Amino acid sequence: MSLPTGCLAYQQSNKLVRPIRVRQSSDHRIQGTFIWGGTRDVIAFSASGIARLLLPGGCKIHWMDSRQNECFGIVEKRELDGDGLWSYRVVGENGAETVNERQLAPLDPGPKDLLSLLRNFMWSSAGMFSRRCHFQLMRRRWVTQTKGMPGILGARIRPLPHQLAAVRRVLADGSPRFLLADEVGLGKTIEAALILKALLHRDPTLKVLVVTPGDPLRGYRVFVARTRSDEAPRHRTQLQSPTSPLHDRHRPV
DSSP: OOOOTTTTEEETSSOOOOOOOEEESSSEEEEEEEEESOOOOEEOOOOOGGEEEOOOTEEEEEETTSSSEEEEEEEEEEESSSSSOOOEEEEEEEEEEEETTTEEEEEOOOOOOOHHHHHHTTTTHHHHHHHHHHHHHHHHHHHHTTTGGGGGGOOSOOOOOHHHHHHHHTTTTSSSOOOOOTTTTSSSHHHHHHHHHHHHHOOOTTTOOOOSTTHHHHHHHHHHHOOOOSOOOOOOOSSSSSSGGGGOOOOOO
8 A cells, every 4th residue: 555755654563653754655665764863864665564653632743834944833633534645733832723744743752751652652562552551550540649630730739628629620611711709818829720730731832821910929929830840930920912812712811
């Protein structure tokens, strides 16, 4: 079976999936280059051992735009099926767009980055499948221990029962839009920070707009830093556009 020129493929016999860019294809022979690694030599492969590489949702990729600028983002879903080249809906710094697979390539996670390998489906051996099963077992244990909220793991605070109840109620909604209106001193900032941490755990590309007076800003920054252990939060003390951010449905407020 021949593959379309420019598509992504991989060797089924390799322990780790190494993406191949198909340069030429026939029913018995496929010529292509490995995307990862320093060499770009064209290599001949037996067509029986080569398969199409489907990039799953969440896979980190890079591509060249119309101005030949390198862009980075993640795959959201595959847009077009068929025997020809596939297209993917990707989310980058400038929003969502559709990119042909001829233009994009998955980023090399390295053989030691097991989480990225598992997330990107870059395994094919029994050993890698066993690692995936072990990871899924750990994830189920995290979900059980956190009562369905693994995104709050790593928060350097001890939430109170009523705060956990509020967070669980918000995260149980598919498209959460809630107003936290507890009494003063009951920890609304902690609840909001835990919710944001869990949402960012689901989608690292999520953007958050925080509107607060100047005086409580320091306290907010302390709470967010205590609930987020992965990276320092970014802050903007002056709202550049008073209207458009509030109408962005992808930006929790």
